[in-house]
Amino acid sequence: xxxxxxxxxxxxxxxxxxxxxxxxxxxxxxxxxxxxxxxxxxxxxxxxxxxxxxxxxxxxxxxxxxxxxxxxxxxxxxxxxxxxxxxxxxxxxxxxxxxxxxxxxxxxxxxxxxxxxxxxxxxxxxxxxxxxxxxxxxxxxxxxxxxxxxxxxxxxxxxxxxxxxxxxxxxxxxxxxxxxxxxxxxxxxxxxxxxxxxxxxxxxxxxxxxxxxxxxxxxxxxxxxxxxxxxxxxxxxxxxxxxxxxxxxxxxxxxxxxxxxxxxxxxxxxxxxxxxxxxxxxxxxxxxxxxxxxxxxxxxxxxxxxxxxxxxxxxxxxxxxxxxxxxxxxxxxxxxxxxxxxxxxxxxxxxxxxxxxxxxxxxxxxxxxxxxxxxxxxxxxxx
Numbered sequence: 001x002x003x004x005x006x007x008x009x010x011x012x013x014x015x016x017x018x019x020x021x022x023x024x025x026x027x028x029x030x031x032x033x034x035x036x037x038x039x040x041x042x043x044x045x046x047x048x049x050x051x052x053x054x055x056x057x058x059x060x061x062x063x064x065x066x067x068x069x070x071x072x073x074x075x076x077x078x079x080x081x082x083x084x085x086x087x088x089x090x091x092x093x094x095x096x097x098x099x100x101x102x103x104x105x106x107x108x109x110x111x112x113x114x115x116x117x118x119x120x121x122x123x124x125x126x127x128x129x130x131x132x133x134x135x136x137x138x139x140x141x142x143x144x145x146x147x148x149x150x151x152x153x154x155x156x157x158x159x160x161x162x163x164x165x166x167x168x169x170x171x172x173x174x175x176x177x178x179x180x181x182x183x184x185x186x187x188x189x190x191x192x193x194x195x196x197x198x199x200x201x202x203x204x205x206x207x208x209x210x211x212x213x214x215x216x217x218x219x220x221x222x223x224x225x226x227x228x229x230x231x232x233x234x235x236x237x238x239x240x241x242x243x244x245x246x247x248x249x250x251x252x253x254x255x256x257x258x259x260x261x262x263x264x265x266x267x268x269x270x271x272x273x274x275x276x277x278x279x280x281x282x283x284x285x286x287x288x289x290x291x292x293x294x295x296x297x298x299x300x301x302x303x304x305x306x307x308x309x310x311x312x313x314x315x316x317x318x319x320x321x322x323x324x325x326x327x328x329x330x331x332x333x334x335x336x337x338x339x340x341x342x343x344x345x346x347x348x349x350x351x352x353x354x355x356x357x358x359x360x361x362x363x364x365x366x367x368x369x370x371x372x373x374x375x376x377x378x379x380x381x382x383x
Contacts, residue, residue: 126150
């Protein structure tokens with residue numbers, strides 16, 4: 001199915017608030033984050049006796065690029081002071097790892113510092129023990145009619161997202177839309193999001209290392225008689241883990257699909273998550289790793305730590321973050337980011353497209369704007 005493109009009218013600019021990471025003895029980073037979200041208007045939401053879901057990524061153990069739990073604790077205390085009943089939450093994963101069920105997921109969250117003591121609020125896995133607790137929220141989208149959203153998130157009165165802004169192997173980057181659309185989906189919802197994204201194997205590039213075989217959660221990949229990776233498409237759910245892990249560009253997006261389709265579905269899932277609810281979003285441009293926090297490792301950050309941003313508009317927030325990263329100098333270079341070992345020419349260049357050339361992050365933002373989630377037109381306000 002193809003998107004019906006229409007000419008959208010120019011929308012009024014959304015306000016995106018920004019604070020850098022400079023501190024002094026009278027104001028630490030936690031103070032700056034709290035001051036930022038207050039200036040951005042978070043207290044205008046009626047939190048009184050309402051359940052406030054703080055959607056955050058707890059990080060796969062071994063990966064240390066995720067947002068520090070100190071920020072979540074400060075935010076939870078702020079929301080509680082405004083009358084809310086806050087809780088931290090995330091949904092289970094589709095792929096193999098230590099967050100594919102609530103027991104392992106909670107243990108992983110605790111190891112990374114997200115627990116009722118350190119985070120100052122309860123930690124709830126949104127879609128239950130095995131990822132089967134969800135609500136279907138009807139939006140009649142072009143790709144997803146009724147997204148399957150984790151029950152704890154769907155039942156919450158208010159949605160607050162805390163987003164680690166970084167690269168992503170399927171969507172170019174991961175920010176507010178990715179955290180909401182993919183992160184709030186139940187396991188069944190994640191299968192719907194990935195259903196048209198089955199990868200293929202470039203046999204010439206395959207080095208028979210077997211890493212894709214080892215890490216496929218659905219036993220869908222094996223090495224054939226020629227010791228080349230081969231996909232069983234009956235078992236493959238299109239989660240994209242093999243694409244992310246392959247170091248030789250052998251596992252790639254299928255010829256009959258594009259990464260854009262995943263981004264369109266993520267936008268529709270985001271629309272379901274925030275439908276008829278007050279929502280507010282905070283993004284951290286820190287430890288901007290090339291790939292998602294879902295893997296059990298994180299490569300060096302590609303740009304310097306830039307700051308924290310907040311907005312009621314997740315589309316404007318993602319666009320502002322992307323622009324800031326694109327305009328920042330590169331601090332860590334790998335073979336995907338440079339051709340001549342020089343960093344200078346990468347300032348002002350789309351790092352995300354260089355890292356993941358088969359992705360087009362702008363497509364997801366354009367579609368999110370088209371279906372009324374927000375606007376890419378923003379006003380950046382320094383705090």
